[in-house]
Amino acid sequence: MPSILRVDPPRTTNFQSDDDRLFVKSVGRAMLVLSAFHHASGPLSLTNVAKNAGIDRSAAQRLIHTLLKLGYIRRSADDHGYLPGFRLLDHTLDLLRLDPVVQKATPVLLELRKTIRERVDFSLYDETRLIYAFRIQSKRETFYATLVGHSVPTPCTAGGRAALSALPDTEAQEIVKRSTIPEYTAQTETDPEKIMALVRQARSDGFALVVNEFVQGEVAIGVAVTNRDGLPLGAIHVAGSLSEWTPKDFVDQAAPVTLEAARAINGSL
Incomplete structure (x- = not known):
């Protein structure tokens, strides 16, 4: 699977103009x-942290020492590098x-999982990406498919296209153009105009359908969760295996x- 999608911080240590007196640059x-670990595949050395963070080694050393003392960074088991600390899970x-x-969605999604008995995910909308906040797995999973906090490009998933369908066409199109669209499978749709056609289809149907695009052998539908103005807050994803479902049968069973x-979630917000 391609690298986990993350929003990178500004690549500068100045951040804000000098007249922003409320901004604390050390924070x-x-x-x-902490963001230096976004694309890491294992523990990072001090030099790698400094490089990834875009700061000098001396500043990185002081900040790592502070964060280590506070529990937001920890030494790796072999003491050859640094990893994010357990305190981050508290946040x-x-x-x-x-x-x-998430509060309103959780009990509804638990009931949905009992009904459909397939994988149910809930993601939060962050324009060019969706961030998984709730995941109830079925019997066919990968490591990344179990992780809360994993994020994916909005145009690539059923939930993302459903979320985009809740936006005006011009705004959805602008987000698609700004998005990273990896080829997750040979059938992943990467053409912006074709993606927009699928977004419009989702707007008409009330849900988006993805077959073999995000995971080979998987069929998934997505439905947007919206605020009172009808703008996307997140999306429900329900996914099944094509070895057990035809796309039509899955839609007939899962979409309603x-x-x-x-x-139910929209009405409670």
Whole structure:
């Protein structure tokens, strides 16, 4: 699978103009250090942290020492580098338990999973990407498919296209053009105009359908969760195996209950 999608921080240590007196640059640099792990495949050395963060080695050393003391960075088991610290999970929990959309969606999604008995995910909309905030797995999973916080390009998934369908056409098109669109499979649609046609189809149907595009052998539908103005907050994803479902049978079975779940969440917000 392509690299995990992340929003990179500004590639500068200045961040803001000098007249922004409320902005604390040292905090910004600390966030750069934590962001240095976004694309890492293992522990990072001090030199690699500095390089990835775009700061000098001396500043990186001081910031790593501070974050290490606070538990936001830890030494790797072999003591050959650094990894994110466990304290970061405390903040992940805070985000999920306090987010009003996740709060309202969770009980509805649990009931949906009992009904459909296939993988059910819920993602939060962040323009060019969706961030998975809730995942209930089925019997066919990969490591990344189990991780909360994993993010994917909005135009590449059923949930993302459903979210885009809740936007005006011009705004959805602008987001598609700004998005990274990797070829997850040989059938991944990467042409912006064809993606927009699929977004318009999702707007007409009320859900988006993806077959063999994001995961080979998988069929998935996505339905947008929206605010009171009808703008996307996130999306429900339901996915099944093509060895067990035809796309038509999956839509017939999954689309009505997923649309009902989305209406229940939307009505509670």
